[in-house]
Amino acid sequence: MIFCVEDDDGIRELMIYALNSAGFEAKGFPDGESFYEALSEKDPELILLDIMLPGEDGISILKRLRAEGSMVPVIMATAKGTEYDKVIGLDLGADDYLAKPFGMMELVSRVKALLRRARPAGVREVLALGKIQMDTVQHIVLSDGKRVELTFKEYELLRKFMENPGKAFTRDQLRLSVWGDEYAGETRTVDVHVGTLRTKLGRCGDYIKTVRGVGYRLEEGK
DSSP: OEEEEOSOHHHHHHHHHHHHHTTOOEEEESSHHHHHHHHTTOOOSEEEEESSOSSSOHHHHHHHHHHTTOOOOEEEEESOOOHHHHHHHHHTTOSEEEESSOOHHHHHHHHHHHHHHHSOTTOOOEEEETTEEEETTTTEEEETTEEEOOOHHHHHHHHHHHHSTTOOEEHHHHHHHHHOTTOOOOTHHHHHHHHHHHHHTGGGGGGEEEETTTEEEEOOOO
């Protein structure tokens, strides 16, 4: 989950739309008060934080987060172009900085890069659902106890499903997440890869469900 703290309704909605289209879950907040309320219930993976906010500004929010021990990655966004604001934010613990106006493709790219850097190096992560196991460090997939050889795109597609069990993705979300923003192919490519992935997973291929009118989701077979 990514939290977007931005008081401009239009910019905030555009940021959320871009992140959702890239396969991320995102929620928006117009001020610090609503942000803190959500933060008390759930820790996000990353925070997009505007400096100029009504009430408590972004710098104060960042300072408070770090003082309370939060290590959630933060990308600061501001209309100010001065080096002073950038330096202050980074000195207080911001992980990256975006100067307005910025493009949505740049936003998504910076989010992806920061999330990759935020993962602890050398930590073995094994994703599991039912009889499917995925070692994301060694890039090994087991289906019903047997090793499965996948292409890079099939692996990334399965990983997207494994990281979000039960969540339905549209074909466009999967295409953007796995193939990237610059891929101009049709969503039919997603259907083809889902088909080959189902075949290679054998009996566990039934875990990949077709959601009529939407796309696909992964859930454990009964």
